[in-house]
Amino acid sequence: MMRISAFTRFTARHIMLLLGLAIVFFMSLAALCAPIFAPYPPFALHLEHILEPPSSQFWLGTDRLGRDVFSRMLYGGRVSLWVGFVAVGISVSIGTALGLISGYFRHWVDEAVMRAVDIMLCFPSFFLILAVIAFLEPDMTNIMIVIGLTSWMGVARLVRAETLSLREREFVDAARLAGVSSWRILLLHILPNALAPVLISATLGVAGAILVESSLSFLGLGVQPPTASWGNMLMEGKAVIEIAPWLSVYPGLAILITVLGYNLLGESLRDMLDPRMRQ
Amino acid sequence: MTSTASLPRRRTTGIAARTAKKTLWLLLTLLGITLISFFVIHLAPGSPTDTETTLNPLAGEAARKQLETLYGLDRPLYVQYFDWVVRLLHFDFGNSMSADARPVLTKIAERLPLTIGVNVISLLLVLLISIPLGIITACKQNSLLDRLTTILVFLGFAMPSFWLALLLMLFFGIEHQWFPVSGLTSLNFSELDFFGKCADIAAHLALPVTVYTIGGLAGMSRYMRACMLEVLRHDYILTARAKGLPEHAVILRHALRNALLPVITLLGLSVPGLIGGSVIIESIFALPGLGQLFYAAVMARDYTMIMGNLVLGAVLTLAGNLLADFCYGFADPRIHSAGGRT
Numbered sequence: 001m002m003r004i005s006a007f008t009r010f011t012a013r014h015i016m017l018l019l020g021l022a023i024v025f026f027m028s029l030a031a032l033c034a035p036i037f038a039p040y041p042p043f044a045l046h047l048e049h050i051l052e053p054p055s056s057q058f059w060l061g062t063d064r065l066g067r068d069v070f071s072r073m074l075y076g077g078r079v080s081l082w083v084g085f086v087a088v089g090i091s092v093s094i095g096t097a098l099g100l101i102s103g104y105f106r107h108w109v110d111e112a113v114m115r116a117v118d119i120m121l122c123f124p125s126f127f128l129i130l131a132v133i134a135f136l137e138p139d140m141t142n143i144m145i146v147i148g149l150t151s152w153m154g155v156a157r158l159v160r161a162e163t164l165s166l167r168e169r170e171f172v173d174a175a176r177l178a179g180v181s182s183w184r185i186l187l188l189h190i191l192p193n194a195l196a197p198v199l200i201s202a203t204l205g206v207a208g209a210i211l212v213e214s215s216l217s218f219l220g221l222g223v224q225p226p227t228a229s230w231g232n233m234l235m236e237g238k239a240v241i242e243i244a245p246w247l248s249v250y251p252g253l254a255i256l257i258t259v260l261g262y263n264l265l266g267e268s269l270r271d272m273l274d275p276r277m278r279q
Numbered sequence: 280m281t282s283t284a285s286l287p288r289r290r291t292t293g294i295a296a297r298t299a300k301k302t303l304w305l306l307l308t309l310l311g312i313t314l315i316s317f318f319v320i321h322l323a324p325g326s327p328t329d330t331e332t333t334l335n336p337l338a339g340e341a342a343r344k345q346l347e348t349l350y351g352l353d354r355p356l357y358v359q360y361f362d363w364v365v366r367l368l369h370f371d372f373g374n375s376m377s378a379d380a381r382p383v384l385t386k387i388a389e390r391l392p393l394t395i396g397v398n399v400i401s402l403l404l405v406l407l408i409s410i411p412l413g414i415i416t417a418c419k420q421n422s423l424l425d426r427l428t429t430i431l432v433f434l435g436f437a438m439p440s441f442w443l444a445l446l447l448m449l450f451f452g453i454e455h456q457w458f459p460v461s462g463l464t465s466l467n468f469s470e471l472d473f474f475g476k477c478a479d480i481a482a483h484l485a486l487p488v489t490v491y492t493i494g495g496l497a498g499m500s501r502y503m504r505a506c507m508l509e510v511l512r513h514d515y516i517l518t519a520r521a522k523g524l525p526e527h528a529v530i531l532r533h534a535l536r537n538a539l540l541p542v543i544t545l546l547g548l549s550v551p552g553l554i555g556g557s558v559i560i561e562s563i564f565a566l567p568g569l570g571q572l573f574y575a576a577v578m579a580r581d582y583t584m585i586m587g588n589l590v591l592g593a594v595l596t597l598a599g600n601l602l603a604d605f606c607y608g609f610a611d612p613r614i615h616s617a618g619g620r621t
Contacts (some may be wrong), residue, residue: 119311121548122600126555126571128316131585134577135323211439215559219574238445238563245449252442259437267433270527271580 001234017268023261029217031077037072042228049242061246065238070249072228073254079229080210080258083144087209089147092155092202099159100186100194104167110160117153125150129212130221147209155201162194196273203266207259228256301604305597312593313586314366317360326352327376327580350582361587363410372590373583377576382585386572391591393463394464394561394568397484398553401491402546405499408492410542413503418512418530429499435497440556444563445492451486458485461565489562494556495549502545506538513537547603550596 011018029035039059040046046058046066054061060069102113129146136142166172167190175185216222217231225232230251237247328346347353351362366373374385379386416425452460459465463483464476471479510516511534519529557570565571569588576584 070604117605119308119315122308122551122593122596123312123315123598124551124554124589126551126558127589127592128319130558130574131320131577132323133318133590135580139326185331207437215441218439219562221557234442234445241445241449242453245453248442248449252439252445255439255442256437259439260433263433263436272521276540 005257009195016264017272020261020264020268024259027258027261028081030074031081034071034078036075038068040068040071042072042075042239043067043226044071051240051247053244054246060250061244063233064240064244066203069233069250072233073230073251076228076230076251077254077258078231079223079227080213080255081142081206082120083140083147083204083223084209084262086144087147087151087213088202088205090145091152091205091209094148094178095152095155095160095201096191096194096198098152099156100163100191102156103160103163104182104186104190106164113156113160117156120150120153123150126212126215129216130219131214133221138216138224140223140227143213143216143222147212151205151208154185155198155205158197158201159194162197163190166190166193194257198267199268200273203262203269207262207266210255210259213259301601305601309590309593309597310364313364313590314360316589317363317586318356320582321356321359325580327582329580330350352582367590372587375576376581377498377579379582383583386584387569387587387591388574390476390567390569393566394554394557394570397487397491397566397568398557400484401488401495402553404488404492404557405495409496409500409503410539412500413507413538414530414546415537416500417507420508425496425504428504432497433463433500435493436492440490441563443493444486444560447486448563459483460486463566482566483566487560487566490560491553493558498549499542499545503538503542506541507534510534510538543606544603547599547601550599551592554592554595 015207034042044067046062046068048066049058049065051064052058052062052066058068058070060073062068063072069175098113098116102110129150132146133142134147156225163186172185172189180189213222214229214231214234217229218235220232220235222231223229225236233251237244237249237251241248326347327350328343344353351359354362361375370384372387374380374382375386397472412428416422416428419425431480448460451457459482465479465483468476468479516529516534519533520526524533554569557568558574560566561568561570562574569591573585573588575581576588
């Protein structure tokens with residue numbers, strides 16, 4: 001009896017966290033095991049079943065080449081998650097490195113980095129991303145790099161703020177007095193203590209990157225057909241929205257749920273790890 | 280006598296110095312943005328001459344050379360940049376490098392009113408809904424309405440704007456045919472009288488404005504609630520309550536004004552997102568706005584046009600920041616005194 005009530009209390013208090021974890025887990029599982037779960041290969045054409053509504057044979061219907069929408073969505077999930085993770089990996093690495101350096105060395109380094117952050121924040125970044133991707137031939141690698149290079153500013157600010165306060169703490173003084181080099185202090189003493197905000201913004205960053213990637217693909221400047229991504233499936237769906245509305249519905253639902261999952265996870269991590277931001 | 284006379288003067292010089300410093304910084308930022316954009320765009324593969332030469336079997340290498348000389352693309356990049364900046368100082372953005380080779384500024388000026396208009400209308404709607412919503416959810420924390428709003432806010436954050444647009448088109452445009460789904464005017468627009476024209480444009484803008492508004496609503500109402508909660512925690516709210524003011528006076532007169540300050544800043548910071556979002560929404564609804572112009576320019580590698588749009592976007596963003604700063608200083612007396620001291 002005791003244990004049940006403790007369990008329900010935990011569930012009630014951390015409903016956001018649990019929901020976020022569940023979504024992230026199932027979406028990752030679906031993407032990783034796409035070849036196992038998908039009833040058909042993503043490029044298999046069923047020319048006698050073009051634009052069929054959802055049925056027991058094709059769970060979410062077929063597109064205008066007769067490809068199974070459900071299978072393509074599973075493979076599209078791989079693309080979205082992969083782009084999200086790599087893009088965030090790039091932006092978090094840049095942001096953390098710059099934040100650590102500018103917070104620790106301060107003075108002109110700090111000034112230069114923070115000015116760069118200000119400039120990048122004033123960029124109409126979606127314009128720039130669009131232009132660069134269109135010029136570089138849209139493919140997954142370019143998209144990941146460009147999203148990563150234009151979204152590191154938030155992490156840099158957070159890590160800098162964290163470093164500024166950590167560098168005044170006793171354990172850092174102790175390390176400095178013991179003759180530890182600046183770089184060692186940064187990597188071994190400050191970085192591990194500044195990881196909480198990094199983790200939070202990385203989780204939220206995955207959600208943001210997935211949204212940018214799907215917007216680009218929707219405009220035809222992201223992942224190129226025939227490779228499936230949720231964005232380009234919606235683009236193809238829009239062309240036939242009047243006769244096959246299901247093509248414009250399900251891939252968007254997948255984006256919504258995935259982004260929701262990462263946002264829920266990120267926000268509840270923030271509530272738990274960062275008491276200053278608690279409301 | 281002297282002290283009362285010198286106090287306002289010192290305050291004005293403080294503000295003047297701050298403004299000058301701020302302006303200088305803004306100009307430097309703008310220069311940085313143009314520098315990065317110019318080199319990124321010009322160094323990337325492809326050229327504005329592609330559509331007229333490489334993709335045209337009748338045009339040879341000679342025609343390409345000729346076009347490059349015409350556009351000045353045969354000169355070293357730094358010369359091109361310097362030339363471009365000098366002309367920019369005279370508000371000359373150059374001519375479009377596409378078949379429709381009118382001045383960039385003219386082409387932008389045709390498109391700007393629609394994009395700005397739609398964004399301003401949606402922003403006003405967002406404020407109109409999210410400010411009261413933020414106040415109510417902050418005052419009645421953990422109420423049913425608060426919880427419901429939180430759920431909607433999370434859904435709003437996760438909703439891709441283009442998908443929302445598709446769903447609205449599907450439901451209001453195709454299923455029920457209440458609103459037209461694309462373009463700015465109907466086919467019989469020229470035959471309508473003045474009010475008919477207004478109604479026609481309003482009907483065409485209904486769905487795009489809804490998409491923009493829902494997109495902005497989540498962030499703004501969440502932020503408004505957080506700011507309100509933060510303000511309500513302060514001592515002066517306790518004081519106001521302690522001296523027996525009615526609750527609505529405490530909330531509306533004492534708390535709201537302070538809670539609105541950060542919201543003003545957020546408005547200024549949301550400009551780049553709005554400009555970027557217009558590319559997607561205008562392309563879905565086939566609205567002849569700035570976003571569509573930019574998309575076409577990117578596809579044609581129309582360098583002068585892309586640069587013109589990027590500069591305009593940056594200027595609007597910086598203006599948004601400056602305006603936010605100004606309003607902030609205007610609404611918060613503590614900033615005046617801080618400015619006077621430096």
